[in-house]
Amino acid sequence: xxxxxxxxxxxxxxxxxxxxxxxxxxxxxxxxxxxxxxxxxxxxxxxxxxxxxxxxxxxxxxxxxxxxxxxxxxxxxxxxxxxxxxxxxxxxxxxxxxxxxxxxxxxxxxxxx
Numbered sequence: 001x002x003x004x005x006x007x008x009x010x011x012x013x014x015x016x017x018x019x020x021x022x023x024x025x026x027x028x029x030x031x032x033x034x035x036x037x038x039x040x041x042x043x044x045x046x047x048x049x050x051x052x053x054x055x056x057x058x059x060x061x062x063x064x065x066x067x068x069x070x071x072x073x074x075x076x077x078x079x080x081x082x083x084x085x086x087x088x089x090x091x092x093x094x095x096x097x098x099x100x101x102x103x104x105x106x107x108x109x110x111x112x113x
Contacts, residue, residue, distance in 0.1 A: 002097060005041050007050035010071070014082055016089050034058075041066035047096050059101040059112065067096050070103045 006017055006024045017024075023046065025037055032040070034054050041048045047067040048055050056070040069092060073081065084106070085092075092109065095102045099111035 003046050004049050005046035009051045016086055056101055067100050069096050072103055073106050
C-alpha cells in the first residue's frame with residue numbers, strides 16, 4: 001500500500017489524510033528543505049503530496065524519482081478545497097500508482113509516466 005508524505009503547505013487535519021499511510025513533514029521536521037523531503041520520500045517509498053512546483057520540476061528532469069502528486073488548484077476556501085479533494089482523492093491515488101507525476105487542477109487531472 002502506498003504511503004504519502006504531505007508537505008507543510010497543505011492542511012494536516014483533512015480526514016482523507018488520516019491513517020498510517022499518511023505522514024506529515026510538519027511532524028517529522030517542519031524546517032526541512034525540499035531536498036530533505038525529496039531524499040526522505042525516495043529512501044522510504046513515499047509519494048510526495050505538495051502544492052510546491054519544485055517537486056514537479058524535479059520529476060520532469062530526474063530519473064528514478066519518488067512519485068509526486070502536485071496540487072495546482074490555486075487559492076480556495078479551506079472547506080471548498082477539502083470538498084474538492086475528497087471527491088477526487090481515490091482516483092488521484094490510483095493514478096499515482098502508475099504515474100510518477102499527477103497534477104491536480106480544478107478542472108482536470110494530468111499525469112506523466
